[in-house]
Amino acid sequence: MESKKLIILIKAFLILFFLSFSFVDIDPAYIDKFGYGTLCASFKGYPEKDKYDASQYDFKDGKFYVKKGGRIDLRSILPQGKTYGDLYNQFKSQNSVKYTDVIYEGQFWVVYIDHLTYGGIQTHWGAWPTDPSEMLKEEGMTFPQGLDGEALEWNTSGLKWDQMENNFQSSVGTWLEFAKPGWQMYIINTVGWERWRPEDRYWDKEKWEYVTPTGYEFAPAIGYCIVEVK
Secondary structure (H helix, E strand, C coil): CCHHHHHHHHHHHHHHHHHHCCCCCCCCCHHHHCCECCCCCCCCCCCCCCCCHHHHHCCCCCCEEEEECCCCCCEECCCCCCCCCHHHHHHHCCHHHHHHHHEEEEEEEEEEECEECCCCCCCCCCCCCCCHHHHHCCEEEEEEECHHHHHHHHCEEEECCCCCCHHHHHHHHHHHHHHCCCCCEEEEEEEEEEEEEHHHHHCCCCCCCCCEEEEEEECCCCCEEEEEEE
């Protein structure tokens, strides 16, 4: 009986520990520096939610800077008073007709580059848009993260350079190896889904059958940042 009580106490302690860690609020210094509804990029390790470290950022003139061949870790700060659940539920209510075709729900980090690595060819859009949501109409490198459980209550989240769930490091890292000073990335954090698109069903001549493609659909951008290679 004593061992059972001990196990119950240990479990209760662990639950309280993880809950207290999960609900630690974001360091107000992030808000003071970057504001709400923003995205910040660190060149020096993962930016912890409750510990702002100014030495992690090279930020000036509205842009973050990273060295060629370097790394970036991201921290998204939601609009004041909002959670990922709030923003996703709003998106879902406005697109409920399409919800039956959803195969993945989440938050997404979408990265656009202004030069292709081979030959240094400039991408077609030229100057970045003033409205980041306009950029989401373009195809970019998309890195999904699950959005369920306690994640729905978050008012901030981060993306680690070496996060195992996606290929962020291999994709962006490859570009940074070839990038030249002045080249830029435009990075957006948002919520949305991947769904089947029956309206785009087409006949595949090689497979000799109809194919229903999938595609991403996003809510308006939560926050964005421009990262320039120095």
